[in-house]
Amino acid sequence: MSWRLGTRPQVIESDVCIIGSGITAAMVADRLARTTNGKIVVVEAGDEAPPLGARYPLRERYLQYGESPWPHDHLEGYEIHGPLQSRSMQVGGLALHWGGVTPRWSPEDFKTRSLFGVGTDWPISYDDLDPFYQEAEILMGVSGEQGPVEMDPRGKPFPMAPYPLTYNLEQLQEWVKHAGIATWSQPTAKNSRPYGGRSECCRNDTCEPMCPIGAKYSPDFTWNKLRAANRVTLYPRTLVRKLVLDERTKKIVSAEAMQAKRSGGKSPTAIEFRAKTFVVAAGYVWSSHLLLLSANSRAPDGLANSSGMVGKYLAGHRAQSAFISLPLRLYPGMNGQHSLLSKQFMRSPATDRYLRHDLRVWESSYDRGPRLRNDSGTLMLGDDILRDWRERTKTGVARVRAYYDVVPDRSSELTLDATRRNSYGDPLPSLAFRDAPESAALRGYSESTIQALFARMARAGGGSVLPARGNGGDWQDHPSGGCRMGDDQATSVVDSWGRTHDHENLFVVGAPTCVSGSCANGTLSFCALALRAATEMAR
């Protein structure tokens, strides 16, 4: 044990100790609470999230002043090197402020090596995950419609009817149809009717960063339910610094943590969490980070890391976007966060070389905002601004975006950064995303092919692609990986159930276990993987 001499930590015992309180932790806790009688403890480094009743005024401050509607949702001193998805740490995790976008991945995502000769096959198939996709959709409450079966296979219908298309999206759907592309209403974890004790969406249209009425699912609702029923005990402001290995076996015996007081309080309190099973559900950064921090004399490279793969193969997908001017009268602002979805390009590549991508279409006000100077540079004031604005909005703009598949390299990794440490002296993580050579070689081709598709779509509607600055850069969205799953202990960290190869009572769930990042939003898939892992924990 590494506690300082003379200090005696508070000891908390449980059957299952879940580290992290984000969306995958909520899925695991919910399933374990339903299927076992065990004592469940959840440990979260961040503080409690503002309750639902406080969210309208917080949203108003965000709209008016750009203030964070989730104040103090971060730990101090965590400025890390590399593309961190978000600083947020709070009870509920990043899914407090997610957009609620929940497409499933495609069957091909799980066998790209077998089918296309690129990447690595997963140890599970889409069919293995289908029931857990369904379960996640029911738990969150997903509104959606199935696309053409050949593009969008699924075992059962969605739990809620789809979001109706806005008048704008109906116009845009007709346009995209002319380009030979099938689209449908984007599945979303937002209520198209009252569901799960939460209200129907009323188009506040700030799903990201905050739904003020709870129509969008976020994990705090699950925690509220489980805490009210005394099925979980949740420890906020409690940072797990290290997992401790039993001296004789390869089991984990405890998690050493420090619980901070509320702001302005005294120094942190040491807590030792003991459990039969430990579940690391801390996302693509903090899961690998904790395993690496937990190095000891028997596991000098970190826990669960006999393969040397902890922190490796960070995955995601890159985006190509465009704004397309169209001869359509649109009314931006009807429900701007809802979109059309197509999976037409997510199945087998349509071209000779490997390229798979999704496609989404939104209403947009890009290049159609009010302006101060007209085309000849003359300053406009008063009625002139409004007149000019009206003239320019007689035609509409669509935003289109495609995420394309990026095959991660082994060197796409999280490492410990000895130059940056938290207040306890623990090294912070450093992140670097790198494409596998096969993927790097395809990057130019992938992006130019997608841009050509956008140009073709524009022509089909008698429109044009508008000039835009930048285009996604190197950022890979919906990051995952770091504890990839596999059947081979030499090349993976966890098995297909999320159980670490090295420690029978240690699981990693959700995003970190992904082998690759597909080419669509990942949260629903992370949840399905977590629910599947929870079935194994309950066995």
Added chain:
Amino acid sequence: MIRISRRAFLASLAAALPAAALVRRAHAASVDELGASQRSMRALGEVILPQELGAAGITKAVNEFERWIAGYREGAELLHGYGTSTLKWAGPTPATAWAAQLNFLDKKAQRAHGRAFADLSIEARRALVQSDLDAINADGIPPLGRAPHVALAILAHYYSSSEANDLCYMAHIGRQNCRPLAAQTRKPLPLAQAHA
């Protein structure tokens, strides 16, 4: 009895007060200054906002801008974006610069026309505002908090509103307001004729 200078007294007072309180007072003083120039601000609104709003609409837009600046919080934590671990905080109050610019418009009016800015014709006021905006090479309507001139700030505030969006499209869109989900399938209803 120990005697201290006025300067030393003020310095010790400043040290004794929490910095945040001083910042809040400076902001409040600037907001008061802007409030004291309400007549000038409304006169500015008449130049830069659409006449279509009518007198009452322009007054409403200017009043709402004043409420906005009164509610500004220096140092407030801003939304932190994706892809970075950098946090952002609201900068110093823009009210100080905006109040000074309003005063400057008044001084220029006095100098050029011997009258207050608010007493000038629309055309004369417009010329003064135009010269200010040309002097800073204003080329667009900026994000509100970063507006380099009070005229741009009022424009930014009004044109980012749902009301302005509706007026542009002459339709009840109601952006970012609570509206029935089912109604989104229909084309937004037109605004009443009074706006047309």
